Amino acid sequence: MKAVLFDQPGPADVLRLGDFADPVPGPADLLISVKFAGVNRADLMQRQGFYPPPPGASPILGLECAGVVVEVGGEVRGWREGDRVMALLPGGGYAQKAVVDYRSAMPVPSTLSDHEAAAIPEVYLTAFLNLFLLAGVKPGETVLVHGGGSGVGTASIQLLNFIGARTIVTAGSDAKCEQCLKFGATVAINYNAGPFAPRVRAATNDRGVDVILDSIGAAYLMPNIEALAHGGRLLIIGLMKGAKAEIDLSQVLRRHIKIFGSTLRSRSSAEKGEIISAFLEQFGQKLHAGEIRPPIYKVVPMTEAASAHRMMQASEHFGKIVLAIS
Numbered sequence: 206m207k208a209v210l211f212d213q214p215g216p217a218d219v220l221r222l223g224d225f226a227d228p229v230p231g232p233a234d235l236l237i238s239v240k241f242a243g244v245n246r247a248d249l250m251q252r253q254g255f256y257p258p259p260p261g262a263s264p265i266l267g268l269e270c271a272g273v274v275v276e277v278g279g280e281v282r283g284w285r286e287g288d289r290v291m292a293l294l295p296g297g298g299y300a301q302k303a304v305v306d307y308r309s310a311m312p313v314p315s316t317l318s319d320h321e322a323a324a325i326p327e328v329y330l331t332a333f334l335n336l337f338l339l340a341g342v343k344p345g346e347t348v349l350v351h352g353g354g355s356g357v358g359t360a361s362i363q364l365l366n367f368i369g370a371r372t373i374v375t376a377g378s379d380a381k382c383e384q385c386l387k388f389g390a391t392v393a394i395n396y397n398a399g400p401f402a403p404r405v406r407a408a409t410n411d412r413g414v415d416v417i418l419d420s421i422g423a424a425y426l427m428p429n430i431e432a433l434a435h436g437g438r439l440l441i442i443g444l445m446k447g448a449k450a451e452i453d454l455s456q457v458l459r460r461h462i463k464i465f466g467s468t469l470r471s472r473s474s475a476e477k478g479e480i481i482s483a484f485l486e487q488f489g490q491k492l493h494a495g496e497i498r499p500p501i502y503k504v505v506p507m508t509e510a511a512s513a514h515r516m517m518q519a520s521e522h523f524g525k526i527v528l529a530i531s
């Protein structure tokens with residue numbers, strides 16, 4: 206099969222189209238003929254050599270895809286050849302064929318196109334896992350989401366709006382803040398126009414936010430704590446600005462702050478299956494009604510995967526970039 210490959214970690218130019226052995230499905234797997242693959246920030250890190258695939262996963266990039274089931278393992282329940290599918294992958298999406306444990310797959314509702322479906326699993330399940338399963342966000346709470354224009358950010362805005370939570374986002378320009386507000390954020394803060402924490406406190410009558418979804422890491426650790434309300438929950442899901450920071454633990458103690466860290470990719474198929482079941486239970490109707498719909502910034506042919514990576518690196522996108530696999 207054709208796949209987007211790289212021989213050595215490096216800049217986007219290392220990506221090339223090449224031939225790779227077809228994946229072989231195990232008894233609990235679906236073999237998918239991939240039509241589209243979502244591009245994620247983690248793919249850029251893997252390409253640079255900073256985020257190796259978990260043991261046993263495909264070395265090919267790609268954490269989510271959509272396509273058609275072409276083969277079904279003997280232990281698989283509920284799937285048939287010819288079904289439209291979107292899947293959360295531990296790797297392997299940037300290729301004409303991918304295998305996935307059936308518990309990591311979701312049927313594609315008729316209301317969604319294949320390229321929209323390919324942009325759903327990684328970011329919506331990350332947002333759902335962290336905001337709902339780990340932090341237990343409730344209607345009426347206020348959540349700060351860093352990178353409101355990102356794949357995870359836009360998914361978070363959408364899911365939080367469904368339950369009636371207020372969303373404050375950060376973004377790097379007034380134009381992107383405007384896009385976030387149009388997409389449903391309650392407040393948008395341009396992080397390049399000064400420190401975000403005082404503006405978050407001002408936007409919450411100095412109370413602070415109940416929950417923060419953070420993908421920035423070290424540089425935002427103390428300002429995040431400043432922006433949290435008493436008893437607030439901080440979810441760390443990314444380290445775009447560093448992994449090592451100093452923390453004033455007296456703030457954590459006195460203000461009853463809870464800090465969570467998590468990754469989705471490294472979880473077992475059983476855990477991923479439980480997250481997907483819980484997501485479909487809470488948001489399945491919205492998904493089927495076509496109300497869960499990722500904003501697609503651009504669909505790029507797989508032959509131009511390097512340009513898709515450069516686009517994401519420059520953060521010129523709002524929402525998702527998707528590769529068309531041909």
Ligand SMILES: NC(=O)c1ccc[n+]([C@@H]2O[C@H](COP(=O)([O-])OP(=O)(O)OC[C@H]3O[C@@H](n4cnc5c(N)ncnc54)[C@H](OP(=O)(O)O)[C@@H]3O)[C@@H](O)[C@H]2O)c1
Nearest residue numbers: 245246352354355356357376377420442443467468469520
């Ligand atoms: N732990 C997990 O399981 C998990 C799963 C999926 C994703 N993630 C993480 O979640 C993050 C988002 O992933 P993605 O694929 O959705 O990425 P993405 O679409 O590339 O978005 C990254 C966003 O961060 C914004 N940003 C950059 N510097 C910022 C700063 N200092 N303050 C606030 N925003 C900033 C960028 O936009 P502007 O600067 O233009 O506003 C961009 O919108 C990544 O860190 C990724 O590794 C974690």
